[in-house]
Amino acid sequence: MYNKYNCLVAQSGGPTAVINSSLYGVIMEASKSNLIGKIYGGLNGIEGIINDKIIDILSIPYDKLKLIRFSPAAALGSCRYKLKDFKEDDTDYKKLIEIFKKYNIKFFFYIGGNDSMDAADKINHYAKEQGFEIQVIGIPKTVDNDLVFTDHCPGFGSAAKYIATTTLELALDAEVYETKTINVMEVMGRNAGWLTASSALAGEKMPYLKQLIYLPEVPFNEEKFLDDVYKAHKEYGNVFITVSEGIVDEKGDYVAKRENAYAKDAFGHTQLGGVGDYIESIIKEKIYKRVKMTRLGVTQRSAMHFASKVDFDEAEILGREAVKYALNGETGKMIGLIRESNNPYSVKIGFIELNKVSNHEKKIPMQWINSEGNHITKEFLEYARPLILGEVNIPIVDGIPYYTNFKYAM
Amino acid sequence: MYNKYNCLVAQSGGPTAVINSSLYGVIMEASKSNLIGKIYGGLNGIEGIINDKIIDILSIPYDKLKLIRFSPAAALGSCRYKLKDFKEDDTDYKKLIEIFKKYNIKFFFYIGGNDSMDAADKINHYAKEQGFEIQVIGIPKTVDNDLVFTDHCPGFGSAAKYIATTTLELALDAEVYETKTINVMEVMGRNAGWLTASSALAGEKMPYLKQLIYLPEVPFNEEKFLDDVYKAHKEYGNVFITVSEGIVDEKGDYVAKRENAYAKDAFGHTQLGGVGDYIESIIKEKIYKRVKMTRLGVTQRSAMHFASKVDFDEAEILGREAVKYALNGETGKMIGLIRESNNPYSVKIGFIELNKVSNHEKKIPMQWINSEGNHITKEFLEYARPLILGEVNIPIVDGIPYYTNFKYAM
Numbered sequence: 001m002y003n004k005y006n007c008l009v010a011q012s013g014g015p016t017a018v019i020n021s022s023l024y025g026v027i028m029e030a031s032k033s034n035l036i037g038k039i040y041g042g043l044n045g046i047e048g049i050i051n052d053k054i055i056d057i058l059s060i061p062y063d064k065l066k067l068i069r070f071s072p073a074a075a076l077g078s079c080r081y082k083l084k085d086f087k088e089d090d091t092d093y094k095k096l097i098e099i100f101k102k103y104n105i106k107f108f109f110y111i112g113g114n115d116s117m118d119a120a121d122k123i124n125h126y127a128k129e130q131g132f133e134i135q136v137i138g139i140p141k142t143v144d145n146d147l148v149f150t151d152h153c154p155g156f157g158s159a160a161k162y163i164a165t166t167t168l169e170l171a172l173d174a175e176v177y178e179t180k181t182i183n184v185m186e187v188m189g190r191n192a193g194w195l196t197a198s199s200a201l202a203g204e205k206m207p208y209l210k211q212l213i214y215l216p217e218v219p220f221n222e223e224k225f226l227d228d229v230y231k232a233h234k235e236y237g238n239v240f241i242t243v244s245e246g247i248v249d250e251k252g253d254y255v256a257k258r259e260n261a262y263a264k265d266a267f268g269h270t271q272l273g274g275v276g277d278y279i280e281s282i283i284k285e286k287i288y289k290r291v292k293m294t295r296l297g298v299t300q301r302s303a304m305h306f307a308s309k310v311d312f313d314e315a316e317i318l319g320r321e322a323v324k325y326a327l328n329g330e331t332g333k334m335i336g337l338i339r340e341s342n343n344p345y346s347v348k349i350g351f352i353e354l355n356k357v358s359n360h361e362k363k364i365p366m367q368w369i370n371s372e373g374n375h376i377t378k379e380f381l382e383y384a385r386p387l388i389l390g391e392v393n394i395p396i397v398d399g400i401p402y403y404t405n406f407k408y409a410m
Numbered sequence: 411m412y413n414k415y416n417c418l419v420a421q422s423g424g425p426t427a428v429i430n431s432s433l434y435g436v437i438m439e440a441s442k443s444n445l446i447g448k449i450y451g452g453l454n455g456i457e458g459i460i461n462d463k464i465i466d467i468l469s470i471p472y473d474k475l476k477l478i479r480f481s482p483a484a485a486l487g488s489c490r491y492k493l494k495d496f497k498e499d500d501t502d503y504k505k506l507i508e509i510f511k512k513y514n515i516k517f518f519f520y521i522g523g524n525d526s527m528d529a530a531d532k533i534n535h536y537a538k539e540q541g542f543e544i545q546v547i548g549i550p551k552t553v554d555n556d557l558v559f560t561d562h563c564p565g566f567g568s569a570a571k572y573i574a575t576t577t578l579e580l581a582l583d584a585e586v587y588e589t590k591t592i593n594v595m596e597v598m599g600r601n602a603g604w605l606t607a608s609s610a611l612a613g614e615k616m617p618y619l620k621q622l623i624y625l626p627e628v629p630f631n632e633e634k635f636l637d638d639v640y641k642a643h644k645e646y647g648n649v650f651i652t653v654s655e656g657i658v659d660e661k662g663d664y665v666a667k668r669e670n671a672y673a674k675d676a677f678g679h680t681q682l683g684g685v686g687d688y689i690e691s692i693i694k695e696k697i698y699k700r701v702k703m704t705r706l707g708v709t710q711r712s713a714m715h716f717a718s719k720v721d722f723d724e725a726e727i728l729g730r731e732a733v734k735y736a737l738n739g740e741t742g743k744m745i746g747l748i749r750e751s752n753n754p755y756s757v758k759i760g761f762i763e764l765n766k767v768s769n770h771e772k773k774i775p776m777q778w779i780n781s782e783g784n785h786i787t788k789e790f791l792e793y794a795r796p797l798i799l800g801e802v803n804i805p806i807v808d809g810i811p812y813y814t815n816f817k818y819a820m
Contacts, residue, residue, distance in 0.1 A: 015586050044588050073582040080587070164810045169712035172483040172813050176425050177490070178454050202810060208817065277687075297704040302579035306715050308809060388809035399718060399798035400574050400612060403582050407618065 004037035005106035007323075008054070011074035011141075012045035012081075012112035012119065016155025017162075017304040018315035019141045022111050023076065024069035025319020026139070027057055030107070035327055040103055041406065045079035045112070046119055050095045054103060055406060064409040069316070070394045071403040072304035074111075083119045086126045093126045100127075100134055107135050107326045111319070113142035113153075117334055118358035124332040135326040138334035138354050139318050143301045145194035148360040149352040150336025154318060155301065157311030157387035160198030162303040163187060163242075163296070164388060167202035170294060171209050171240050180237035182229065182283055184293045186276030188300050190246045191216050192363045195300065197376045198384055199242035210236035211375065216246040217363050218373035220255050222282065228374050230287050245275050305401050309390025314347070321349050345386035414445065415516035417733075419467075420452035420459060421484035421551075422491075422522035422529070426565025427572075427714040428725035429551045432521050433486065434479035435729020436549070437467055440517070445737055450513055451816065455489035455522070456529055460505045464513060465816060474819040479726070480804045481813040482714035484521075493529045496536045503536045510537075510544055517545050517736045521729070523552035523563070527744055528768030534742040545736040548744035548764050549728050553711045555604035558770040559762040560746025564728060565711065567721030567797035570608030572713040573597060573652075573706070574798060577612035580704060581619050581650050590647035592639065592693055594703045596686030598710050600656045601626050602773045605710065607786045608794055609652035620646035621785065626656040627773050628783035630665050632692065638784050640697050655685050715811050719800025724757070731759050755796035 009026045011019055030036045039057045042049035055076075057065070068075045086093045100108070110120040117138045124136040140147050145156035167185065174181040187196040193215030203211040210232045214220060232239045247255045256275040280293040314337065322335045333351040340346040368380040395402040419436045421429055433451075440446045449467045452459035465486075467475070478485045496503045510518070520530040527548045534546040550557050555566035577595065584591040597606040603625030613621040620642045624630060642649045657665045666685040690703040724747065732745045743761040750756040778790040805812040 011586075015583060044586075047588065071582065072579055074586040077588070078586040161809055165715050166709055166713075168810060168813055169482055169714065170708055172481065172815065173425060173708045173712045175815060175817065176421075176454075176484040176488040178457065178487070201808070205807070205810065205812075206818075292707060293705075294707040294709060295703075295705050296709075297702060298580055298583045299576055299704060299706075302583045303576075304579065305575050385808055390809065391806065396801065397615070398611070398795055399571055399800065400578060400615065402615075403578055405582065405585060407585065408616075 004035065006038040006040055006104050007036050007107035007109065008040045008042055008049070008103065008105045009109040009111070010042035010045050010049060011076045011078050012110060012116035013078060013142065014113070014301055015072065015074040015078060016141050016143050016301050017072045017158040017307045018154050018312050019111055020068050020071050020075045021312050021315035022139050022141060022154060022319035025316035026109050026323055027065070029320040029323035031058060033323070033327055036107065040105065041076045043406070044077040045081060045116070046083065046096070047079035047081035048077065049099055050092055052099060054099070055410070060409050064404065067395060067402060067404045068409065070304065070392070071405060072302040073405060075405040080115070082115070083122050086122060090126065093123070096123060097127065097130060097132055100132065106133065109137050109139060109322055109326070111139040111141050113140070113144070114147060114358060114361065117147070117354050121332065121354035121358050124354065135329070135331040137322045137326050137331065138357070139322050140334060140336055141315070143195060144189050144192055146192040146361045146363070148357055148362045149334070149350070151339040151347060152337060152387055154311060154315035156194060158303065158307035159195055159300045160201065160384055161308045161388035162300060162306055163195060163198050164201035165306060166296065167199045167240065167242065168205065171202065171206055174238045175208070179290060180233070182233060182288055182291045183240045184276055184279050184283070184291055185242050186245055186293070186295045187242055189216065189244050191361055193217050193244050194364060196242050196244040197364060197380055200376050200381060201384055201388060203240070204381055209240055210238065211240045211242070213375050214241070214243045214247050215364060215369065216244050216248060217366065218369060219250045220247040221250065226282065226286050228372070229283055233288055241279065243275055243279050247275060304394060304403070307392045308388045309392050310387055312392045325351065342382045342386060414447035416448040416450055416514050417446050417517035417519065418450045418452055418459070418513065418515045419519040419521070420455050421486045421488050422455035422520060422526035423488060423552065424523070424711055425482065425484040425488055426551050426553050426711050427482040427568040427717045428564050428722050429521055430478050430481050430485045431722050431725035432549050432551060432564060432729035435726035436519050436733055437475070439730040439733035441468060443733070443737055446517065450515065451486045453816070454487040455491060455526070456493065456506065457489035457491035458487065459509055460502055462509060464509070465820070470819050474814065477805060477812060477814050478819065480714065480802070481815060482712040483815060485815040490525070492525070493532050496532060500536065503533070506533060507537065507540060507542055510542065516543065519547050519549060519732055519736070521549040521551050523550070523554070524557060524768060524771065527557070527764050531742065531764035531768050534764065545739070545741040547732045547736050547741065548767070549732050550744060550746055551725070553605060554599050554602055556602040556771045556773070558767055558772045559744070561749040561757060562747060562797055564721060564725035566604060568713065568717035569605055569710050570611065570794055571718045571798035572710060572716055573605060573608050574611035575716060576706065577609045577650065577652065578615065581612065581616055584648045585618070589700060590643070592643060592698055592701045593650045594686055594689050594693070594701055595652050596655055596703070596705045597652055599626065599654050601771050603627050603654050604774060606652050606654040607774060607790055610786050610791060611794055611798060613650070614791055619650055620648065621650045621652070623785050624651070624653045624657050625774060625779065626654050626658060627776065628779060629660045630657040631660065636692065636696050639693055643698055651689065653685055653689050657685060714804060714813070717802045718798045719802050720797055722802045735761065752792045752796060
């Protein structure tokens with residue numbers, strides 16, 4: 001009999017509709033391996049692991065466990081916890097190694113975004129320095145789609161599909177009245193406009209729709225903006241404006257002017273929200289009164305009820321491939337997707353050192369943004385279109401999705 | 411050969427996800443009858459009809475026409491146009507009769523809410539007074555579900571399903587962090603809390619969820635509200651608050667305090683919106699900072715991508731039955747649904763005089779609201795549950811719904 005080691009999987013950062021599909025992939029692939037004994041789940045990311053909040057995933061009946069896959073939000077819970085540099089303070093790292101030893105963990109899979117890859121990288125380096133053998137593999141997820149190296153991030157396609165669909169529904173609704181409407185939709189995305197731009201996947205289907213798109217990649221100039229809106233409204237009547245919560249002015253300051261706009265999270269990131277109110281108010285003051293503002297909030301990252309099948313499947317595949325890769329002895333890498341072709345859509349699996357991913361942000365290339373800075377080009381559409389294809393057949397009870405997490409499943 | 415008469419159908423008021431399903435029902439049923447010649451559509455309700463904006467619906471190729479059924483928003487366009495009392499000013503009425511004569515119209519189907527039933531009633535009475543023979547039948551629609559007589563209104567079930575699903579997704583998302591969240595969701599509904607209450611269809615599935623629901627039926631007391639939220643947050647951490655845009659204080663004044671909160675529409679109804687901001691701000695000031703406010707806006711009435719099959723089918727049936735009823739010589743009535751049983755769910759068709767519907771509002775019965783005035787009882791759940799059942803298999807192109815209206819179809 002093999003000398004079995006255990007594996008640990010955890011989730012971190014803002015959840016997505018398909019983050020549990022990656023988790024499911026890890027669980028299913030790990031459970032097939034003769035080299036892996038128990039599969040542990042760390043609750044609330046590294047913050048929970050440090051505090052010994054560990055569950056034995058396979059002790060959950062499979063009929064409950066399999067439903068995790070169809071649920072949005074992070075089934076294991078998440079955290080926004082910043083690990084200090086271990087050269088300055090290794091308290092957390094010592095605790096982590098203790099936990100790894102306690103549970104005989106040799107494989108650690110961390111599903112998350114930028115900050116999670118940073119944490120995984122630090123843990124991997126610390127373990128090496130201490131001579132503690134562990135394979136650490138990062139699995140990307142983020143609706144923001146801002147991780148470098150990977151062609152796109154699981155979670156983005158589903159959020160993009162929901163945003164495009166909502167754009168369609170709001171824009172069509174505006175067409176029913178003779179009185180014209182300026183729609184303003186505020187979309188998530190801290191410093192990258194991928195999600196905001198995905199609203200154009202609806203616009204390309206509506207030849208009568210005049211759409212304006214404002215991204216964090218282009219400095220926001222209020223005068224130019226008002227001029228855009230004035231002209232668009234004058235010529236077309238109805239105008240659909242999609243604006244990123246993260247737009248910045250020429251000085252690089254966030255435009256959002258709400259009282260709470262400058263609160264900071266644990267990583268020192270400015271917590272955004274409120275730019276829609278601001279945009280609404282300046283249009284009403286300067287141009288036209290009938291403005292409808294929609295703030296989808298976290299529905300964008302949790303709308304599993306209309307997730308992308310491509311996204312859902314890729315999320316699972318990355319979870320599975322991460323396990324295979326770790327079993328081959330690799331560590332300190334993030335798994336990702338490399339695009340081979342747009343049409344037919346084709347991707348292959350790739351890997352990169354965690355430290356090449358953490359603390360970088362991938363923005364929309366400037367050549368994919370129109371010269372006016374208020375829309376995107378067909379290159380973006382060709383990139384994004386394949387990522388929103390297909391629907392997921394989710395379980396439904398009494399007319400609404402059946403969602404669960406480990407708290408509900410146990 | 412029969413001496414054929416033509417029929418006219420139009421839509422009015424705020425659209426719903428399934429208002430075009432009723433339109434489709436009218437078209438399909440009317441096109442089967444030997445007594446009906448052409449099927450005309452009035453664009454933008456009676457406002458457009460008065461201005462001779464009439465289209466010949468059957469001239470549209472069927473492969474385009476059939477897609478109308480799966481599209482939200484009013485395919486014929488809508489209006490918010492108030493007909494004067496014809497005893498005071500019959501200008502509009504004279505124009506309407508001219509149009510009816512010009513197109514040889516003997517059947518008029520008006521799909522709408524309260525105000526539309528009022529318009530249909532006035533037109534019917536005026537025509538009778540003038541000795542002009544026309545059958546006028548109202549077909550109910552409204553996400554607000556506030557029409558009297560009919561058990562429920564087409565459009566409500568789909569909006570309720572979307573709101574319940576969104577509640578699930580937001581509430582599950584809040585569970586991922588150790589840091590607790592107070593969610594505030596602002597829901598449509600001018601003076602009746604049906605849509606807001608439907609959020610409880612999610613709550614009943616989430617045993618860990620502490621939900622508070624504030625309806626226009628219960629006078630809103632800020633002190634009591636803050637006390638509710640404080641206690642709920644203290645005991646449960648995460649709290650999910652669903653609040654109607656139309657909540658009023660003890661004096662009957664709307665709580666929404668936005669600068670634009672007191673604008674009025676053509677019917678003198680106060681245009682609401684903004685109560686979510688207000689609720690968010692008082693909680694942040696008095697209780698807890700981490701509040702997430704979601705304003706779904708018109709997505710509530712247009713989310714055809716996750717519509718209720720029961721609602722979708724009933725909308726079509728009411729359109730079809732209205733035609734059959736008119737062909738039997740009836741006029742001046744609204745068609746509606748009478749519930750026979752909750753479980754198994756069963757309804758039958760009924761009719762009522764238009765003037766018994768117009769200018770009345772059906773509110774949630776007080777015995778369906780808990781004694782604290784911050785939640786609903788199981789009677790509401792038993793009423794609402796059957797209305798959100800089933801999904802509609804909508805056409806999807808490139809990953810997003812294929813929606814259309816007559817502007818796109820022609």
